Amino acid sequence: MELLAERQGDMLVVRAAQDRIDAAGAIQFKDRMREITRDSTGRVVLDLSQVQFLDSSGLGAVVAVMKALGPERRLELSGLTPTVQKVFRLTRMDSVFLIHAEAPDGLRDAG
Template sequence: MDLISSRINETQVVTVNGSRIDASVAIQFKDRMREITAESDGRIVLDLHKVAFIDSSGLGAIVAAMKQLSNKQKLDLAGLTPTVDKVFRLTRMDTIFAIHADAISATDHRAV
């Protein structure tokens, strides 16, 4: 699972560099997220603008990534494509995560 980590302002942005988060990559996704976020404090934005498909395993992996964060960390989502956004809304996960239009707006201090 190819995840790219960068910093925008004081927020860690993790971009999924792939078109799918499904059962075939869910475990790799969780493991990579744990590695990437282990040294980070504060907000983490998961940028999903390249993800065109997510299944229940992928959704579960994102929730698991959120649950493995410390109390000092918070996971927000950004850049949901229409199909991925629909999955989050149908499963009511949009009530669990703050969802932003894109990574830039998610890292704007006024948006926090």
């Protein structure tokens, strides 16, 4: 489960450098995200532009990560690919997350 974190001002941008977040990798994803976000404060943007496939376990893991951040910090998402976007839309989770069309500047060339 490769997650690449980059600090941009008071914002932590995490790029999921993998093509799927599924039942086989959901727990690992959740644990890695907790580690990465534990010592930071402020906004967290999770860039999913490389993720082609996310199932309901992956969705549950993303929700769990947001809940673990607590009420003060919001998890934002960027770069949803069509199938991933469909999962968020059908489950109405697109109303819960702040979703950006593209990753914040600089992230796309990082890593």
